[in-house]
Amino acid sequence: MLPNFKYVRPGSVEEAIDHLTSEGARVHAGGTDLLGCLRDNVFGALKVVSINALDDLRGIRQTPDRGVRIGALATITQVENHELINERYKGLAMGASEVASPQLRNQGTIGGNICQKPRCWYYRGEFHCIRKGGNLCYAFGGENQFHCIFGSDKKCCIVHPSDIAPALVAFDARVRVSGHKGDRLVPIEKFYVLPGEDVERETVLEAGEIVTEIILPPIIEGTRSSYRKVRARRSWDFALAGVALALVLKGGKVESGRVVLSGAAPVPWRSHTVEKVIIGQKLDSKTITRAAETAVHNAEPLAKNSYKIPLFKAIIEEELTKIAIG
């Protein structure tokens, strides 16, 4: 059952921000995550602020510097099917195509996707866990087969549920955040918060702030990208393990690029260790094997998720091999 809330649908970003600074206000875009959280009593709401009348937040278009701007209200399906994105940012289109189910992709927005709440069953269930203000992470000693192997900071072992965010990190996208104090552009890598910094929040968004758009930088020539996801069933499921790659290959060598893991950590997890192994190298089988080994080198599996070690190794090897072939 949903809580008893007021519903407003303001006509401007400023108005929306005004509403969102009031006590117990929640932003509503696609609603696919919000309604679930409200129904499951993960948090309450006194006021639901729909931003669906804000047409400025829609659309996907090229920026003057040949980057791409994606409005926060662009649906996952629009991102998945957009020509420019498929042409230049293939890994992002692939990430979008792996989200949930067709119905949810039609309804869900990219802004909502990168701000979604964790799927940990303790967080979503009737457990007063540390992320909800309690003093215990139940998952450490409990049912943790779908939890993280990196970045828990020994506080909370959720995984970040997005398939899109890892690709955005790989492409070094920036997130425009609007609030009372004006706008700011946050590199998406800095958009997420680890449990060690603040266990009760997932992003740097302050009260009253919303994501209005996402900016992808112009693509560097020679970029090859992909997203690979393994899940427990073949649709409508979050990643057990995933990897987003955006690598710039020149003269057969990896010149630059990023490797970002999903299903691995409380945030999209940039694997600097893998990047170190492959940058400046040819993607031959030796390098690829070493990269895969390195990827999980410092992992801290829990009692029930050690399968993620071979799984990440397998997909990193698989995807780097594919990227090498082109």
Place this chain on the structure above:
Amino acid sequence: MKASDKPYYLRGIPVPETPAPGKELHPWKETHVIGKPLSRADAYQRVSGAAIFPSDTLLPDMLYGAILRCPYPNALVKSVDVSQAERLSGVRAVITGSTPGADLKWTYLQGSSTKLFDPHCRFEGETVAAVAAETPYQAWDAVQTISVQYQVLPYTVDERSAIEPGAPKVHQPGNRVGQPEKYQRGGVEKGFSEADVVLEQDYRTECELHTPLELHGCVAKWDGDQLTIWESTQGVYGVQSKVAQVLALPLSKVRVVGHYIGGGFGSKLQPGKYTVIAALLAKAAARPVKLFLSREETFLSCGNRPPSNMRLKAGVKKDGTLTALQFSVTGTGGAYPAGGVSLVDWLIRDLYTCPNVQTEAIDIFTHTGPARPFRAPGHPQGSWALEQMLDALAEKISMDPVELRLKNIPAFSQARDGNPKYTTTGLRECLETGAKTFGWREALQRVRESGRAGHIKRGVGMAACLWVAGGGGPPSTIIIKLFSDGSANLNMGASDIGTGTKTVMAMVLSEELGLDIDRIQIENADTGTTQYATPSGGSKTVPTEAPAVRAAAVHVKQQLLAMAAEDLKTQAANLIIKDGEIVAASDPSKKIKITDVAGLKKRGVLVGVGYRGPNPKNKVTNPFGAQFCEVLVNTRTGEVEVVRFVAAQDSGRVMNRLTYENQVIGGITMGIGLAMTEFRVLDKNETGKLCNKNWHDYKLPTALDVPSDIVSVPVELEDSEANSTGAKGLGEPVTIPTAAAIANAVYNATGIRVTTTPINPVQLSLLLSEAKIKG
């Protein structure tokens, strides 16, 4: 098993006897309607939304009910304060165990009495209080304000540790549900000593939760002392008897209606506490009350397929003769006796010829929701063990797994008293036809030749089955009314739980009287207007009801032909019905339209009554089957794609080729759920609560998990003894061998024997990496 034993779907339900049907009819030699691929008689209603399901029921002045449930797996209710709830706007009734008239006894499936609102809550989700209010929101808000003081007690939710010393006790004196059930024939030690190969293996299947699309619930309404209940149920008479018993009402005062039901796979064979609670709330508020549970509530309280921990030791000679099977299973039906290990060993006892068999089944109490029958109770679990074991034995003696099974086809039921013969045994034909349709030898050859290249490996696997029930039997009473305009009413107590029962029954009537299906109106599943029927479960609805429908149709036909004989001045025995006309067999020019028969015109309506006749003496009717599948396995990640399935099923005569296909596809889909995606997760270390109580975390197979290439192959043996239609049950056997067939295919692809469900990347990626390390 004794002949007198009641099947699981009739436990706790009084079953009256119906009169003998008179002369038994022989199965049709040829049919004109039966067997065709006809769409549902109620397809338009279902698709257009015109069908009123119980959860669609809206009555004037109707209130909405909600139940407060215990959030702990084991707790004593020390006090319940409803004063705040009673004051909330819109609230019309609040009841607890101390409300006059609500201090009622309740029995879960097999005895062991508790209370409707028991002060000792032995599983998460047990009922504590209930509210009726003007809107569902008001009811839920009111439930939230009820203040309960619980004394939280230690719990045990895992049957594997519940019998260890010191484990919290669910009931005094301990956590064993009675004595272990034991079965023995021959001597297994002797059998193992005669074997060339003996293998022993542990297996486990995870607990599956019931997830029918329509939630559990009902609408209850009182007219004076007459109670009417619209319930989403597989059997209105089972609901009627239980509600009448709990509320101490005469059966005549309880009417239960369940025209449609949005899915029931065993969990709706019985009413729930919610049914009685709805009636009590409606009484207290003097208004009708609708009480449908949330998905979370059904996950907690409406049953499951229990987890099974199995050990199987098997001996075989080099020539494929099985010499011994020794099996044990430990399971849990939850906090009350509910058949936690029921029928798990049946396939080990009875599927294959084996002189030396020993089984033991240990049922254990845990602080979890009571189990309910779940499509082919026990069988898919036993199959998971037995059929993987057969696969392993076949490999050890270098024999084709189909061949090994063909070597051990039983001629009679070995595990039943008196070793009765089957009316028909299609196991051999299922194996042979299935293998041929699938291209089994060729497929195995292809896998062998594809060899080591690449990390995506192909594999094929198969498994066979029988189903312990599926023959049906009395009682059933059907009434058919043929009107003077040639249309007819078919009146039947049984529910159509989505399998197409109504359509099949209309086809039987059409077959006998030559009426168009769309001229037949079916009135069913209403204790107020139909005759007694057993609940639709056990894959017995067609073999139970169809012969009674046929008998009723023949009763109408006899009267009609007698009348027509007067019109045509001939003997009734000389007349047949053809294309809506009554024709003299000897002289086709002598004919009359049904609607022109003078006697029918005069009387306006002919009434026929049909009963289900007895089953053949000293014989048993069971369906058989064999399924074959092909998979692709990513041997790095453990991702498995099921590419195709072939199901050869012996269920006697095919009544409707389209609903037959539906059952096969549905059964395989459910079997894929057991094999690959579904598992209940309990937070056993810290709280004992259910972790995955929504449809994302509790993973049903999606459309992408099920292959589009599923071929159903009916093995249509003529069964002249089973009943007058020659049909046997289909709904359950089609899901029994599916999971084991997939496991065998995964083994064929990878060389890894996955003995615990589900086969998903969580498990398989680890097994694959361990296998690689071992080399």
